Amino acid sequence: MKPAPFDYVRPGSLEEALQALAGHPGAKVLAGGQSLVPLLSMRLAAPAVLVDINDLPDLDHVRVSADGVRIGALARHAAVLRDPDVARVQPLVPLALANVAHATIRNRGTTVGSLVHADAAAEMPMVLRLLDGSLDVAGPGGRRTIPVAELYVGPLESSLHHDEIAVEAFFPALAPHTGVAFEEIARRHGDYAMCGVAAVVTLDGDRVVQARAGYLSVSDVPAVIDLTDALGGEVTEASLAAAADAALEQLEPETDIHATADYRAHLARVLTARVVTAAHENAREARS
Amino acid sequence: MTEQTHEIRLNVNGVEHEAAVPARRLLSDALRHDLGLTGTHVGCEHGVCGACTVLVDGQPMRSCLMFAVSAAGHEITTVEGLARPDGELGPVQQAFRECHGLQCGFCTPGFLTTITAGIAENPDPTEDEARDMVAGNLCRCTGYQNIVKAVCRAAELARADEDGAA
Ligand SMILES: Cc1cc2nc3c(=O)[nH]c(=O)nc-3n(C[C@H](O)[C@H](O)[C@H](O)COP(=O)(O)OP(=O)(O)OC[C@H]3O[C@@H](n4cnc5c(N)ncnc54)[C@H](O)[C@@H]3O)c2cc1C
Ligand code: FES
Ligand code: FES
Numbered sequence: 001m002k003p004a005p006f007d008y009v010r011p012g013s014l015e016e017a018l019q020a021l022a023g024h025p026g027a028k029v030l031a032g033g034q035s036l037v038p039l040l041s042m043r044l045a046a047p048a049v050l051v052d053i054n055d056l057p058d059l060d061h062v063r064v065s066a067d068g069v070r071i072g073a074l075a076r077h078a079a080v081l082r083d084p085d086v087a088r089v090q091p092l093v094p095l096a097l098a099n100v101a102h103a104t105i106r107n108r109g110t111t112v113g114s115l116v117h118a119d120a121a122a123e124m125p126m127v128l129r130l131l132d133g134s135l136d137v138a139g140p141g142g143r144r145t146i147p148v149a150e151l152y153v154g155p156l157e158s159s160l161h162h163d164e165i166a167v168e169a170f171f172p173a174l175a176p177h178t179g180v181a182f183e184e185i186a187r188r189h190g191d192y193a194m195c196g197v198a199a200v201v202t203l204d205g206d207r208v209v210q211a212r213a214g215y216l217s218v219s220d221v222p223a224v225i226d227l228t229d230a231l232g233g234e235v236t237e238a239s240l241a242a243a244a245d246a247a248l249e250q251l252e253p254e255t256d257i258h259a260t261a262d263y264r265a266h267l268a269r270v271l272t273a274r275v276v277t278a279a280h281e282n283a284r285e286a287r288s
Numbered sequence: 289m290t291e292q293t294h295e296i297r298l299n300v301n302g303v304e305h306e307a308a309v310p311a312r313r314l315l316s317d318a319l320r321h322d323l324g325l326t327g328t329h330v331g332c333e334h335g336v337c338g339a340c341t342v343l344v345d346g347q348p349m350r351s352c353l354m355f356a357v358s359a360a361g362h363e364i365t366t367v368e369g370l371a372r373p374d375g376e377l378g379p380v381q382q383a384f385r386e387c388h389g390l391q392c393g394f395c396t397p398g399f400l401t402t403i404t405a406g407i408a409e410n411p412d413p414t415e416d417e418a419r420d421m422v423a424g425n426l427c428r429c430t431g432y433q434n435i436v437k438a439v440c441r442a443a444e445l446a447r448a449d450e451d452g453a454a
Binding site for chain 1: 420
């Protein structure tokens with residue numbers, strides 16, 4: 001099928017783009033189009049106006065500092081993935097991005113677009129939540145920072161207002177004595193996962209002082225669970241089983257055409273143990 | 289309601305084309321219907337099959353997930369642009385012929401463009417890397433074995449070209 005008719009504007013400044021959005025309640029932002037165009041073609045969305053932000057200057061950046069990684073709204077997944085400074089400062093970002101779609105789609109799709117799109121099956125919204133990052137947005141009233149805790153409000157729903165444009169995402173740097181890991185199960189590498197889990201584990205000496213895991217494609221919004229208490233300070237077969245139990249108590253896996261709730265629960269359990277073990281291992285290596 | 293059209297210039301395979309298209313015209317349809325370049329194939333129209341893959345400024349992208357109006361100002365290469373200037377087959381085309389990388393040929397244009405960019409980035413792929421290079425393209429006929437062989441052979445041919453040129 002083909003998209004329904006719409007008016008198209010391709011502004012050359014952020015001010016013009018914001019004006020175009022403000023003038024039309026039925027307007028939508030077009031970034032990489034890798035999620036939006038299929039929705040238009042299937043006529044699941046029919047905005048009156050598309051505001052193509054691909055010509056906005058200054059949004060095509062990836063900036064890395066000791067604090068973390070700042071990703072502009074026009075930075076394509078592929079550019080973020082191949083940036084060696086990103087990998088050094090927050091290795092979870094490329095670990096997850098390598099699983100976002102296929103290379104051809106990563107060449108066009110933007111990381112910020114994926115964050116706004118708020119798909120619970122997508123990697124980056126979950127990673128932003130797990131790392132406690134934020135999203136900067138510009139609107140008619142100026143710029144504001146949305147902490148990730150306030151960003152995801154429902155299935156495919158972020159808390160951006162319709163007249164706001166996301167300009168930059170912030171992923172905090174890896175903390176000292178900390179390790180990360182990511183793993184997902186998909187039918188084919190590059191497809192949306194049936195379940196994916198990431199972990200962040202922090203040590204003090206030999207003791208695990210913090211452990212959190214993020215889950216994608218398990219519930220209808222990206223989920224993050226604190227496993228610190230369940231692990232009880234160490235990573236053993238018993239503590240991993242306790243952590244997986246604790247996670248599954250809070251997650252409510254869903255059934256869909258790709259996998260049953262039981263199978264998702266099984267995957268979440270197996271992957272929790274794997275990524276916590278791997279993140280723990282990374283944290284120990286970082287220490288030595 | 290009459291739909292507004294946009295006058296656009298599209299640079300495809302080094303040639304400037306002019307077209308008047310509605311904003312909703314997908315790049316894949318503009319190539320096929322407005323410019324008559326029917327080498328680009330359309331399968332799923334939602335980014336999954338890869339048949340419509342073209343190069344945009346040298347990088348493979350789905351032409352069914354781009355609007356023609358958004359493509360204006362970029363250099364597009366379609367499968368028609370992959371032959372050598374003298375009309376002989378390019379290295380990836382040659383490798384597909386030698387290795388029997390196609391059967392019905394429906395998926396082939398997307399594979400050829402994807403692999404052309406893939407071996408430019410990685411001139412000596414391992415078999416695993418070759419497999420990963422084409423992982424976003426679907427083929428219903430070949431079982432992929434010969435396509436993976438063709439990737440490695442194409443890389444070899446392209447390297448020989450480079451050596452010859454140097
Ligand atoms: C075949 C296929 C497989 C895929 N597999 C995966 C996968 O495994 N994992 C995954 O995470 N993703 C996957 N994707 C989606 C891909 O990662 C997209 O890049 C991403 O979801 C959206 O980014 P985009 O820039 O293309 O946004 P668009 O499609 O342009 O926009 C998506 C939504 O976000 C809004 N938006 C975008 N940018 C902004 C902004 N700056 N400000 C305000 N609103 C904005 C749009 O209005 C729209 O509602 C897949 C896509 C395809 C086609
Ligand atoms: S037609 Fe574009 S990916 Fe299938
Ligand atoms: S050769 Fe027939 S679909 Fe690939």
